[in-house]
Amino acid sequence: MKTRFPWLPVVLWTLISLATLFPIYWLFVISVKQPFDLFSTPDVILRSFFWKNYQDVLTNPTLRGYMLNSMIISSGNALLVTTLGFLACYALTRFDLAGKESIFFWTITNRMAPPAVFLLPLFLLLTQVYRIGDFSLADSKLGMILVYCSFNLPFAIWTLRPTVEGIPKELDEAAYMDGASPWTVLYDIIFPLARPGLAVTLILTWVFAWNEYLLAATLTNFHARTLTTGLSEYVTTTGTAWGIMAAISMLTLVPALIVFSVVQRHIVAGLTFGAVKG
Amino acid sequence: MNYALKASALALTLSLATTASPAWADFWSDAGAKFKGVTLHGVTESTPPSNYIRNVLAPEFEKKTGIKVDIETTSWDQMYDKAIKDMEAKTGIYDMVYIEQDIIYSYLARNFLVDITKTLKDQPDLKAPTYDDANFTSFADYFKDASGDLFGVPMEAFLKAYLYRKDLFDDPKIKEAFKKETGKDLKPATTHAEYTEIADFFTKYGKDNGMELWGTTAQAHTGHPASWYEFFESIAPTFGVYNWGIDAKNNYAATVEHGGAMNGDKAKAALKYWLHLRDIAPPESTQSTWTETATTFAAGRVAQGLIYGENAAWIASDPAQSKVVGQVGFALPPLEPGVLDDAKAGKGYIGYYDGGAFGVPVTSKNKEASLLFLEFIGQNEVQPDWAIAAPRITNTATFDDPKVKEMDVKLGGFYTMLKDDGKLFAGAPPYPFHAQVREATAPIFYDILTGKIGPDEGLDQMAAKAEEELTSLGYRK
Numbered sequence: 034m035k036t037r038f039p040w041l042p043v044v045l046w047t048l049i050s051l052a053t054l055f056p057i058y059w060l061f062v063i064s065v066k067q068p069f070d071l072f073s074t075p076d077v078i079l080r081s082f083f084w085k086n087y088q089d090v091l092t093n094p095t096l097r098g099y100m101l102n103s104m105i106i107s108s109g110n111a112l113l114v115t116t117l118g119f120l121a122c123y124a125l126t127r128f129d130l131a132g133k134e135s136i137f138f139w140t141i142t143n144r145m146a147p148p149a150v151f152l153l154p155l156f157l158l159l160t161q162v163y164r165i166g167d168f169s170l171a172d173s174k175l176g177m178i179l180v181y182c183s184f185n186l187p188f189a190i191w192t193l194r195p196t197v198e199g200i201p202k203e204l205d206e207a208a209y210m211d212g213a214s215p216w217t218v219l220y221d222i223i224f225p226l227a228r229p230g231l232a233v234t235l236i237l238t239w240v241f242a243w244n245e246y247l248l249a250a251t252l253t254n255f256h257a258r259t260l261t262t263g264l265s266e267y268v269t270t271t272g273t274a275w276g277i278m279a280a281i282s283m284l285t286l287v288p289a290l291i292v293f294s295v296v297q298r299h300i301v302a303g304l305t306f307g308a309v310k311g
Numbered sequence: 312m313n314y315a316l317k318a319s320a321l322a323l324t325l326s327l328a329t330t331a332s333p334a335w336a337d338f339w340s341d342a343g344a345k346f347k348g349v350t351l352h353g354v355t356e357s358t359p360p361s362n363y364i365r366n367v368l369a370p371e372f373e374k375k376t377g378i379k380v381d382i383e384t385t386s387w388d389q390m391y392d393k394a395i396k397d398m399e400a401k402t403g404i405y406d407m408v409y410i411e412q413d414i415i416y417s418y419l420a421r422n423f424l425v426d427i428t429k430t431l432k433d434q435p436d437l438k439a440p441t442y443d444d445a446n447f448t449s450f451a452d453y454f455k456d457a458s459g460d461l462f463g464v465p466m467e468a469f470l471k472a473y474l475y476r477k478d479l480f481d482d483p484k485i486k487e488a489f490k491k492e493t494g495k496d497l498k499p500a501t502t503h504a505e506y507t508e509i510a511d512f513f514t515k516y517g518k519d520n521g522m523e524l525w526g527t528t529a530q531a532h533t534g535h536p537a538s539w540y541e542f543f544e545s546i547a548p549t550f551g552v553y554n555w556g557i558d559a560k561n562n563y564a565a566t567v568e569h570g571g572a573m574n575g576d577k578a579k580a581a582l583k584y585w586l587h588l589r590d591i592a593p594p595e596s597t598q599s600t601w602t603e604t605a606t607t608f609a610a611g612r613v614a615q616g617l618i619y620g621e622n623a624a625w626i627a628s629d630p631a632q633s634k635v636v637g638q639v640g641f642a643l644p645p646l647e648p649g650v651l652d653d654a655k656a657g658k659g660y661i662g663y664y665d666g667g668a669f670g671v672p673v674t675s676k677n678k679e680a681s682l683l684f685l686e687f688i689g690q691n692e693v694q695p696d697w698a699i700a701a702p703r704i705t706n707t708a709t710f711d712d713p714k715v716k717e718m719d720v721k722l723g724g725f726y727t728m729l730k731d732d733g734k735l736f737a738g739a740p741p742y743p744f745h746a747q748v749r750e751a752t753a754p755i756f757y758d759i760l761t762g763k764i765g766p767d768e769g770l771d772q773m774a775a776k777a778e779e780e781l782t783s784l785g786y787r788k
Binding site: 067069070157160161250265267268270271272 | 354357358381383385386387393400402404601606611619622625631632634
């Protein structure tokens, strides 16, 4: 079928793409401007490049430490919640557990209140309750990985459930008939088929943990500070270092883009998996 | 002088030097010996003085004592939140906390801090021979309790000063235009009328000449406490309204009816003066807080303004951040008649003395080692380099150092002003209810700024609200 305006969708999509990408472009513009130009010449078009912000960020060992912490915490958390979420979904979809619908619903309650509500309980829990001698989960990478489970695990369960439900039970039954154990079924049958959904869950939970600020700002001090909390060092009474903050933000996009590009091919399949199940 | 005499003099000097410096070094190594392996944790706002502590003083201290110091630097909000949580929950995460000058009274009221004077008196072995709190400037008085005991070692102190653009004020063409328009010579204002006249002139001059130039800054955010503070700490005192217009000696009266001054004629005149300045300031002023006014000034968008001293230094000297390096003049804020006399007599003040100190929470697990560190950063010996790297002065000995004097020239005389006129400025009033009264009255203040309510009526409401809040807190009897 011929349309009267074949160029219209192209123009529309181009405009939408530009609107979507503009904040990132604007962030880049801020990151390569002289501090005093930020307010005095707020041009959209770049006329010169001031790379010192990037130089300052990349040569700062403290920030490199924060980035490493962010990588460890978000990767550890994404792997843990995806694994636990996968196991939970397998149990909830394949076995006749009493009240499983209620359990499924209950998992999401953690996400119904704003994270700020959990700040003080988590602070006390990590600093005073989970403490053995000098060891404390507070200000530790392990502590942050576990804290993020509270919020990311419900998300993982809800994202993975349609994926696991979408895999025909007949495949499990055939495997059991051949003498497979539940673990074999899980690993050899369900896991390969659920990979698109697992990839989506992994990346989204990774991004949630990577970008999280509020909990990290309160629960980390010296050993587990993340890159997002490092940004707050640049908001001071002697000025906000917008340029450096923008440079850090641009650099934080890089690992996320790498992770996205690796699992990109799974994303669309994962998001639509099970959507048409009758 | 013959060679033998010269050699003897040299030998004497060397022997004195070698006997003197180990004595200084020995105290730290001896005092630190029993804390070997200890790591102190501190939290502070990320500012140049704090970063200097983290990057320079902490490693030096570790080298001398063997005590490691980790300083967490973050935004003011985060720092405050973390310190309070730690002290309230008694978790003992921090051994040292940054104390903003205006929060110390609240901390003292809640017994959060270790009494430094008393502890050093009780434990003389902790007292460093090179530390003496008598060396601090008058700013240290804001970290003492009623009995004069010190609870924080001052580490940064600034004046909120009147900054003006020397290049504009000295420009012959502009001087001529000003003379033509007003019949007066263009020079930094000493009165509010003069300041307004200059501000009006430059705003018009910028508009007429197609320049991005206005006559004044205004820290007039319509929903941020910075605007409230600009009025009560920087503007109202210059009209003779001190301590927010609350009379602590008169049953904490705020309203004129009860003997207060928050809604008095002087306060109302001050507010109208400031609102006019806000209206002729750059458009970003209604979103400006303590930092944005500085950015506005540094970007060359205004001819004059009241700027927090912690920014004055980089505006005057850092070409990477400022377009007006070398062109910044410092002056005392414009005043109403009688206010300067009040300040000189100790009955009032002319602006805000801002800054902070390091204190030790009573919940610290390493109080003694922490006190050693505070003494270390409070000594005369470390001050000059600190004042160069992060322009601040808290110690009187610093002013006479040649390096500091050289820096003073670069800063347009900011240190001289701190030395000569610091006593005319004052920190926040010693109110433990500081935050409560501010938060209770601020919404009305924002309504004034957004035009929902007139300035006179608004101040009447604020004064009444302040008294209501003080009554509910139990201060007014």
